Amino acid sequence: MRTIDLWVKLLILTILLSLAGVLYYFVSVFDAEQTLQESTIVEVHPKYETTAYKSGKERVESAELVREEDTAEPFTIAFAGDTMFDWDLRDVLEDKGYDYPFEYVKDSFANTDYTVVNLESVITERNEKKPGQQFWIKSDEKGLEALKNSGVDMVNLGNNHMLDYGEQGLLDTLDAAQRLEMDYMGAGANETEAYKAKTIEINNQTVAFLSFTRFFPDFTWTAEADKPGVTNGYELDFVIEKIQEQQDKAQADYLIVNFHWGIEQTNIPADYQREYVKQICEKTETDAIVGSHPHWLQGFEFYNDVPVAYSLGNFLFPDYVSGPSAETGIFKLTFDNGEIAADFSPYIIESNQIQPLEGDQEQEIYEYLDEISINAKLDETGRITVEEG
Numbered sequence: 001m002r003t004i005d006l007w008v009k010l011l012i013l014t015i016l017l018s019l020a021g022v023l024y025y026f027v028s029v030f031d032a033e034q035t036l037q038e039s040t041i042v043e044v045h046p047k048y049e050t051t052a053y054k055s056g057k058e059r060v061e062s063a064e065l066v067r068e069e070d071t072a073e074p075f076t077i078a079f080a081g082d083t084m085f086d087w088d089l090r091d092v093l094e095d096k097g098y099d100y101p102f103e104y105v106k107d108s109f110a111n112t113d114y115t116v117v118n119l120e121s122v123i124t125e126r127n128e129k130k131p132g133q134q135f136w137i138k139s140d141e142k143g144l145e146a147l148k149n150s151g152v153d154m155v156n157l158g159n160n161h162m163l164d165y166g167e168q169g170l171l172d173t174l175d176a177a178q179r180l181e182m183d184y185m186g187a188g189a190n191e192t193e194a195y196k197a198k199t200i201e202i203n204n205q206t207v208a209f210l211s212f213t214r215f216f217p218d219f220t221w222t223a224e225a226d227k228p229g230v231t232n233g234y235e236l237d238f239v240i241e242k243i244q245e246q247q248d249k250a251q252a253d254y255l256i257v258n259f260h261w262g263i264e265q266t267n268i269p270a271d272y273q274r275e276y277v278k279q280i281c282e283k284t285e286t287d288a289i290v291g292s293h294p295h296w297l298q299g300f301e302f303y304n305d306v307p308v309a310y311s312l313g314n315f316l317f318p319d320y321v322s323g324p325s326a327e328t329g330i331f332k333l334t335f336d337n338g339e340i341a342a343d344f345s346p347y348i349i350e351s352n353q354i355q356p357l358e359g360d361q362e363q364e365i366y367e368y369l370d371e372i373s374i375n376a377k378l379d380e381t382g383r384i385t386v387e388e389g
Helices: 002-038 089-096 106-110 141-150 166-179 191-195 236-250 271-283 359-372
Strands: 040-044 051-055 058-061 075-083 114-119 154-156 183-185 198-202 205-213 254-260 288-292 300-303 306-309 314-316 327-336 339-350 353-356 376-378 383-386
Touching: 075 288, 106 141, 114 141, 114 254, 141 166, 166 183, 183 198, 183 205, 205 236, 236 254, 236 271, 254 271, 271 288, 271 300, 271 306, 300 376, 300 383, 306 339, 339 359, 359 376
Parallel strands: 075 114, 075 314, 114 154, 154 183, 205 254, 254 288, 288 306
Antiparallel strands: 040 051, 051 058, 075 327, 198 205, 300 306, 327 339, 339 353, 339 383, 376 383
16 A cells, blocks of 8 residues: 555656646746847848847857858949040030930940949039140030930049039039939049049949049149049059058959050050059059040050050040041950959940941951050950960
Protein backbone atom coordinates (compact mmCIF):
# COMPACT_ATOMS: atom_id res chain seq x y z
CA MET A 1 0.00 0.00 0.00
CA ARG A 2 2.85 2.31 0.85
CA THR A 3 4.47 1.49 -2.50
CA ILE A 4 1.31 2.55 -4.38
CA ASP A 5 1.14 5.85 -2.44
CA LEU A 6 4.78 6.56 -3.32
CA TRP A 7 4.18 5.99 -7.05
CA VAL A 8 1.11 8.24 -6.97
CA LYS A 9 3.08 11.00 -5.30
CA LEU A 10 5.86 10.68 -7.88
CA LEU A 11 3.32 10.84 -10.74
CA ILE A 12 1.72 13.96 -9.32
CA LEU A 13 5.13 15.58 -8.86
CA THR A 14 6.07 14.80 -12.47
CA ILE A 15 2.83 16.33 -13.76
CA LEU A 16 3.35 19.47 -11.69
CA LEU A 17 6.92 19.87 -12.95
CA SER A 18 5.75 19.49 -16.56
CA LEU A 19 3.04 22.10 -16.09
CA ALA A 20 5.58 24.46 -14.54
CA GLY A 21 7.88 24.01 -17.58
CA VAL A 22 5.10 24.76 -20.03
CA LEU A 23 4.08 27.84 -18.06
CA TYR A 24 7.68 29.08 -17.94
CA TYR A 25 8.00 28.65 -21.73
CA PHE A 26 4.94 30.74 -22.51
CA VAL A 27 5.96 33.48 -20.07
CA SER A 28 9.46 33.64 -21.67
CA VAL A 29 8.06 33.92 -25.19
CA PHE A 30 5.66 36.67 -24.15
CA ASP A 31 8.46 38.64 -22.45
CA ALA A 32 10.70 38.27 -25.53
CA GLU A 33 8.01 39.56 -27.86
CA GLN A 34 7.37 42.51 -25.59
CA THR A 35 11.10 43.29 -25.50
CA LEU A 36 11.35 43.36 -29.30
CA GLN A 37 8.18 45.43 -29.70
CA GLU A 38 9.40 48.03 -27.20
CA SER A 39 12.94 48.14 -28.64
CA THR A 40 14.23 50.93 -30.90
CA ILE A 41 15.54 50.05 -34.36
CA VAL A 42 19.01 51.61 -34.47
CA GLU A 43 20.49 50.33 -37.73
CA VAL A 44 19.51 48.73 -40.99
CA HIS A 45 22.56 47.16 -42.59
CA PRO A 46 22.50 48.14 -46.28
CA LYS A 47 24.22 45.04 -47.59
CA TYR A 48 22.68 42.23 -45.55
CA GLU A 49 19.24 43.69 -44.83
CA THR A 50 19.87 42.96 -41.13
CA THR A 51 17.63 44.79 -38.68
CA ALA A 52 19.37 45.38 -35.37
CA TYR A 53 17.48 46.10 -32.16
CA LYS A 54 18.79 47.48 -28.88
CA SER A 55 16.97 47.37 -25.59
CA GLY A 56 18.77 47.92 -22.31
CA LYS A 57 21.75 45.58 -22.18
CA GLU A 58 20.77 43.44 -25.12
CA ARG A 59 21.26 43.83 -28.90
CA VAL A 60 19.37 41.25 -30.92
CA GLU A 61 19.87 40.84 -34.65
CA SER A 62 17.41 39.18 -36.96
CA ALA A 63 18.50 35.65 -37.62
CA GLU A 64 18.20 35.63 -41.39
CA LEU A 65 20.70 37.59 -43.49
CA VAL A 66 19.96 38.18 -47.17
CA ARG A 67 23.20 38.91 -49.00
CA GLU A 68 23.13 41.03 -52.14
CA GLU A 69 24.77 39.64 -55.23
CA ASP A 70 28.46 40.45 -55.47
CA THR A 71 28.12 41.81 -59.02
CA ALA A 72 26.57 45.15 -59.99
CA GLU A 73 24.70 46.00 -63.16
CA PRO A 74 26.89 47.69 -65.83
CA PHE A 75 26.03 51.22 -66.97
CA THR A 76 27.02 53.65 -69.72
CA ILE A 77 27.84 57.37 -69.71
CA ALA A 78 27.95 59.38 -72.95
CA PHE A 79 29.99 62.54 -73.58
CA ALA A 80 29.74 65.13 -76.37
CA GLY A 81 31.69 68.27 -77.23
CA ASP A 82 31.25 72.02 -77.53
CA THR A 83 27.60 73.07 -77.79
CA MET A 84 26.10 76.50 -78.47
CA PHE A 85 22.87 78.09 -79.81
CA ASP A 86 24.05 81.51 -80.93
CA TRP A 87 25.11 83.36 -84.09
CA ASP A 88 23.64 81.94 -87.31
CA LEU A 89 21.85 79.20 -85.38
CA ARG A 90 19.38 81.62 -83.81
CA ASP A 91 17.15 82.11 -86.86
CA VAL A 92 17.22 78.38 -87.66
CA LEU A 93 16.23 77.45 -84.12
CA GLU A 94 13.40 79.97 -84.01
CA ASP A 95 12.13 78.64 -87.34
CA LYS A 96 12.57 74.88 -86.86
CA GLY A 97 12.54 74.64 -83.09
CA TYR A 98 15.33 74.15 -80.58
CA ASP A 99 14.95 70.35 -80.64
CA TYR A 100 15.72 70.26 -84.37
CA PRO A 101 19.54 69.93 -84.12
CA PHE A 102 19.32 66.87 -81.86
CA GLU A 103 16.91 64.79 -83.93
CA TYR A 104 19.55 62.19 -84.82
CA VAL A 105 21.28 61.91 -81.44
CA LYS A 106 18.40 61.69 -78.98
CA ASP A 107 17.97 57.94 -79.51
CA SER A 108 21.65 57.38 -78.78
CA PHE A 109 21.38 59.44 -75.60
CA ALA A 110 18.23 57.54 -74.65
CA ASN A 111 20.19 54.30 -74.82
CA THR A 112 22.74 55.47 -72.26
CA ASP A 113 22.26 55.82 -68.53
CA TYR A 114 23.70 59.34 -68.31
CA THR A 115 24.83 62.01 -70.79
CA VAL A 116 27.21 64.97 -70.43
CA VAL A 117 27.92 67.79 -72.91
CA ASN A 118 30.15 70.86 -72.80
CA LEU A 119 27.85 73.88 -72.78
CA GLU A 120 29.88 76.57 -74.54
CA SER A 121 27.21 79.20 -74.02
CA VAL A 122 25.92 81.42 -71.26
CA ILE A 123 22.19 81.06 -70.61
CA THR A 124 21.17 84.69 -70.14
CA GLU A 125 19.26 87.59 -71.65
CA ARG A 126 21.87 90.13 -70.60
CA ASN A 127 23.69 92.20 -73.21
CA GLU A 128 26.63 93.65 -71.28
CA LYS A 129 29.73 91.80 -72.44
CA LYS A 130 32.78 91.10 -70.32
CA PRO A 131 35.85 92.67 -71.97
CA GLY A 132 38.77 90.58 -73.15
CA GLN A 133 37.03 88.13 -75.46
CA GLN A 134 37.23 87.76 -79.23
CA PHE A 135 33.81 86.09 -79.44
CA TRP A 136 30.85 86.14 -77.05
CA ILE A 137 28.26 83.35 -76.93
CA LYS A 138 24.88 83.24 -75.21
CA SER A 139 21.47 81.59 -75.52
CA ASP A 140 18.10 81.85 -73.89
CA GLU A 141 16.78 79.06 -71.71
CA LYS A 142 15.21 77.24 -74.66
CA GLY A 143 18.65 75.98 -75.61
CA LEU A 144 19.11 74.31 -72.24
CA GLU A 145 15.59 72.89 -72.46
CA ALA A 146 16.45 71.37 -75.84
CA LEU A 147 19.49 69.65 -74.36
CA LYS A 148 17.34 68.19 -71.62
CA ASN A 149 14.71 67.10 -74.15
CA SER A 150 17.41 65.31 -76.16
CA GLY A 151 18.48 63.30 -73.10
CA VAL A 152 21.36 65.35 -71.70
CA ASP A 153 21.67 65.07 -67.92
CA MET A 154 24.67 67.27 -67.13
CA VAL A 155 26.34 70.30 -68.67
CA ASN A 156 29.99 71.15 -68.19
CA LEU A 157 30.26 74.88 -67.49
CA GLY A 158 34.04 74.89 -67.06
CA ASN A 159 35.05 76.72 -70.24
CA ASN A 160 36.24 80.05 -71.67
CA HIS A 161 32.77 81.41 -72.53
CA MET A 162 30.97 80.99 -69.22
CA LEU A 163 31.68 84.59 -68.14
CA ASP A 164 31.15 86.19 -71.57
CA TYR A 165 28.35 88.23 -70.00
CA GLY A 166 29.94 88.71 -66.63
CA GLU A 167 29.36 87.12 -63.28
CA GLN A 168 25.65 87.83 -63.46
CA GLY A 169 25.47 85.95 -66.75
CA LEU A 170 27.06 82.95 -65.07
CA LEU A 171 24.60 83.19 -62.17
CA ASP A 172 21.75 83.32 -64.70
CA THR A 173 23.11 80.09 -66.20
CA LEU A 174 23.26 78.38 -62.81
CA ASP A 175 19.70 79.50 -62.07
CA ALA A 176 18.46 78.12 -65.40
CA ALA A 177 20.13 74.75 -64.82
CA GLN A 178 18.60 74.55 -61.36
CA ARG A 179 15.14 75.43 -62.63
CA LEU A 180 15.38 72.68 -65.24
CA GLU A 181 16.88 70.26 -62.70
CA MET A 182 19.97 69.72 -64.83
CA ASP A 183 23.26 68.78 -63.20
CA TYR A 184 26.28 70.96 -63.87
CA MET A 185 29.98 71.10 -63.03
CA GLY A 186 33.03 73.29 -63.58
CA ALA A 187 31.63 76.61 -62.35
CA GLY A 188 29.72 77.94 -59.39
CA ALA A 189 28.48 80.86 -57.35
CA ASN A 190 31.69 80.51 -55.30
CA GLU A 191 34.81 78.35 -55.23
CA THR A 192 33.24 75.73 -52.97
CA GLU A 193 30.50 75.03 -55.49
CA ALA A 194 32.82 75.30 -58.50
CA TYR A 195 35.36 72.73 -57.27
CA LYS A 196 32.97 70.36 -55.52
CA ALA A 197 32.64 66.97 -57.20
CA LYS A 198 29.21 66.32 -58.68
CA THR A 199 28.29 62.80 -57.59
CA ILE A 200 25.51 60.80 -59.20
CA GLU A 201 24.18 57.28 -58.60
CA ILE A 202 23.51 54.75 -61.37
CA ASN A 203 22.53 51.13 -60.69
CA ASN A 204 23.51 51.49 -57.01
CA GLN A 205 27.00 52.71 -57.98
CA THR A 206 28.35 56.24 -57.63
CA VAL A 207 30.25 58.36 -60.14
CA ALA A 208 31.96 61.64 -59.23
CA PHE A 209 32.64 64.33 -61.87
CA LEU A 210 35.19 67.13 -61.71
CA SER A 211 35.92 69.83 -64.27
CA PHE A 212 38.91 72.16 -64.73
CA THR A 213 39.37 75.10 -67.11
CA ARG A 214 42.82 75.67 -68.56
CA PHE A 215 41.87 78.30 -71.09
CA PHE A 216 40.25 81.63 -70.24
CA PRO A 217 41.12 85.31 -70.85
CA ASP A 218 42.49 86.08 -67.37
CA PHE A 219 42.36 84.94 -63.76
CA THR A 220 39.45 87.22 -62.87
CA TRP A 221 37.38 84.40 -64.37
CA THR A 222 38.17 81.97 -61.54
CA ALA A 223 35.78 81.34 -58.68
CA GLU A 224 36.75 82.63 -55.24
CA ALA A 225 35.34 82.36 -51.74
CA ASP A 226 32.64 84.95 -52.38
CA LYS A 227 32.83 85.37 -56.17
CA PRO A 228 31.25 83.38 -59.02
CA GLY A 229 33.54 81.87 -61.60
CA VAL A 230 35.01 78.80 -63.26
CA THR A 231 37.62 76.40 -61.95
CA ASN A 232 41.34 77.06 -62.43
CA GLY A 233 43.17 74.35 -64.34
CA TYR A 234 46.41 76.22 -65.01
CA GLU A 235 48.48 74.83 -62.12
CA LEU A 236 48.96 71.06 -62.24
CA ASP A 237 49.86 70.69 -58.56
CA PHE A 238 46.73 72.62 -57.60
CA VAL A 239 44.61 70.43 -59.92
CA ILE A 240 46.01 67.25 -58.39
CA GLU A 241 45.41 68.62 -54.89
CA LYS A 242 41.77 69.38 -55.72
CA ILE A 243 41.24 65.95 -57.29
CA GLN A 244 42.72 64.22 -54.24
CA GLU A 245 40.63 66.35 -51.91
CA GLN A 246 37.38 65.70 -53.74
CA GLN A 247 37.98 61.99 -54.33
CA ASP A 248 38.41 61.58 -50.56
CA LYS A 249 35.22 63.53 -49.85
CA ALA A 250 33.11 61.89 -52.53
CA GLN A 251 34.23 58.29 -51.90
CA ALA A 252 32.65 57.35 -55.23
CA ASP A 253 33.02 54.08 -57.09
CA TYR A 254 34.33 55.95 -60.17
CA LEU A 255 35.90 59.36 -60.77
CA ILE A 256 35.81 61.21 -64.12
CA VAL A 257 37.85 64.39 -64.65
CA ASN A 258 36.93 66.84 -67.43
CA PHE A 259 39.23 69.49 -68.91
CA HIS A 260 38.75 72.52 -71.14
CA TRP A 261 42.26 72.66 -72.57
CA GLY A 262 44.52 72.35 -75.58
CA ILE A 263 45.16 74.37 -78.73
CA GLU A 264 42.30 75.30 -81.05
CA GLN A 265 42.13 73.69 -84.48
CA THR A 266 44.75 71.02 -83.80
CA ASN A 267 44.23 67.27 -83.86
CA ILE A 268 46.89 66.23 -81.34
CA PRO A 269 47.27 67.19 -77.68
CA ALA A 270 49.87 69.68 -76.50
CA ASP A 271 52.82 68.42 -74.48
CA TYR A 272 51.44 69.88 -71.26
CA GLN A 273 48.20 67.93 -71.70
CA ARG A 274 50.07 64.65 -71.87
CA GLU A 275 51.99 65.62 -68.74
CA TYR A 276 48.68 66.40 -67.00
CA VAL A 277 47.39 62.94 -67.93
CA LYS A 278 50.55 61.25 -66.68
CA GLN A 279 50.60 63.03 -63.31
CA ILE A 280 46.86 62.76 -62.71
CA CYS A 281 46.74 59.05 -63.53
CA GLU A 282 49.75 58.33 -61.32
CA LYS A 283 48.79 60.48 -58.33
CA THR A 284 44.99 60.27 -58.14
CA GLU A 285 42.24 57.67 -58.41
CA THR A 286 40.89 59.11 -61.67
CA ASP A 287 39.13 56.50 -63.84
CA ALA A 288 38.66 58.54 -67.05
CA ILE A 289 39.61 61.94 -68.52
CA VAL A 290 37.46 63.81 -71.07
CA GLY A 291 38.54 67.00 -72.84
CA SER A 292 37.14 69.86 -74.92
CA HIS A 293 38.09 73.25 -76.43
CA PRO A 294 40.17 72.61 -79.62
CA HIS A 295 36.93 72.44 -81.72
CA TRP A 296 38.45 69.51 -83.59
CA LEU A 297 38.37 65.84 -82.77
CA GLN A 298 41.60 64.62 -81.24
CA GLY A 299 42.78 61.10 -80.57
CA PHE A 300 42.41 58.81 -77.58
CA GLU A 301 44.90 57.39 -75.13
CA PHE A 302 45.07 54.79 -72.39
CA TYR A 303 47.43 55.70 -69.57
CA ASN A 304 47.69 52.97 -66.92
CA ASP A 305 44.41 51.66 -68.37
CA VAL A 306 42.70 55.04 -67.82
CA PRO A 307 40.83 56.06 -71.01
CA VAL A 308 41.50 59.61 -72.20
CA ALA A 309 39.53 61.54 -74.84
CA TYR A 310 41.60 64.66 -75.50
CA SER A 311 38.95 66.57 -77.47
CA LEU A 312 35.46 65.70 -78.68
CA GLY A 313 35.33 68.63 -81.10
CA ASN A 314 32.29 70.78 -81.76
CA PHE A 315 28.94 69.16 -81.10
CA LEU A 316 26.51 71.89 -82.14
CA PHE A 317 27.83 74.93 -84.00
CA PRO A 318 26.37 76.77 -87.03
CA ASP A 319 26.63 74.67 -90.16
CA TYR A 320 29.10 77.02 -91.82
CA VAL A 321 31.76 75.04 -89.95
CA SER A 322 33.40 72.53 -92.25
CA GLY A 323 36.12 69.92 -92.40
CA PRO A 324 37.53 68.95 -88.98
CA SER A 325 35.41 71.67 -87.32
CA ALA A 326 32.25 69.88 -88.47
CA GLU A 327 33.41 66.40 -87.45
CA THR A 328 31.95 65.36 -84.12
CA GLY A 329 30.66 62.32 -82.27
CA ILE A 330 29.56 60.67 -79.06
CA PHE A 331 32.13 59.14 -76.73
CA LYS A 332 30.75 56.40 -74.47
CA LEU A 333 32.20 54.73 -71.40
CA THR A 334 30.70 51.48 -70.09
CA PHE A 335 31.39 50.65 -66.45
CA ASP A 336 31.21 46.99 -65.48
CA ASN A 337 32.40 45.89 -62.04
CA GLY A 338 35.56 47.99 -62.14
CA GLU A 339 36.25 47.47 -65.83
CA ILE A 340 35.79 50.41 -68.24
CA ALA A 341 35.15 49.97 -71.96
CA ALA A 342 35.26 52.89 -74.44
CA ASP A 343 33.73 53.47 -77.86
CA PHE A 344 33.06 56.34 -80.26
CA SER A 345 30.21 57.01 -82.72
CA PRO A 346 31.02 59.59 -85.44
CA TYR A 347 28.64 62.37 -86.54
CA ILE A 348 28.87 65.45 -88.73
CA ILE A 349 27.39 68.95 -88.33
CA GLU A 350 25.30 69.43 -91.45
CA SER A 351 22.18 71.50 -92.15
CA ASN A 352 22.40 72.73 -88.53
CA GLN A 353 21.90 69.18 -87.25
CA ILE A 354 24.17 66.58 -85.73
CA GLN A 355 23.88 63.81 -88.31
CA PRO A 356 25.34 60.29 -88.12
CA LEU A 357 28.07 59.14 -90.49
CA GLU A 358 27.67 55.78 -92.19
CA GLY A 359 29.51 53.51 -94.57
CA ASP A 360 32.80 54.75 -95.97
CA GLN A 361 32.57 58.10 -94.19
CA GLU A 362 32.18 56.36 -90.84
CA GLN A 363 35.16 54.09 -91.50
CA GLU A 364 37.30 57.04 -92.62
CA ILE A 365 36.74 58.73 -89.23
CA TYR A 366 37.62 55.53 -87.38
CA GLU A 367 40.83 55.16 -89.41
CA TYR A 368 41.70 58.82 -88.90
CA LEU A 369 41.18 58.66 -85.11
CA ASP A 370 43.09 55.39 -84.96
CA GLU A 371 46.02 57.07 -86.69
CA ILE A 372 46.19 60.09 -84.35
CA SER A 373 45.49 58.19 -81.10
CA ILE A 374 48.18 57.43 -78.55
CA ASN A 375 48.50 53.89 -77.22
CA ALA A 376 44.92 53.25 -78.36
CA LYS A 377 43.27 51.76 -81.44
CA LEU A 378 39.79 51.88 -82.94
CA ASP A 379 38.19 48.99 -84.77
CA GLU A 380 35.54 49.13 -87.51
CA THR A 381 32.75 49.43 -84.92
CA GLY A 382 34.27 52.35 -83.01
CA ARG A 383 35.45 50.28 -80.08
CA ILE A 384 38.53 51.82 -78.46
CA THR A 385 41.09 49.51 -76.87
CA VAL A 386 44.69 49.56 -75.68
CA GLU A 387 47.17 49.19 -78.51
CA GLU A 388 49.50 46.34 -77.65
CA GLY A 389 53.25 46.65 -78.18
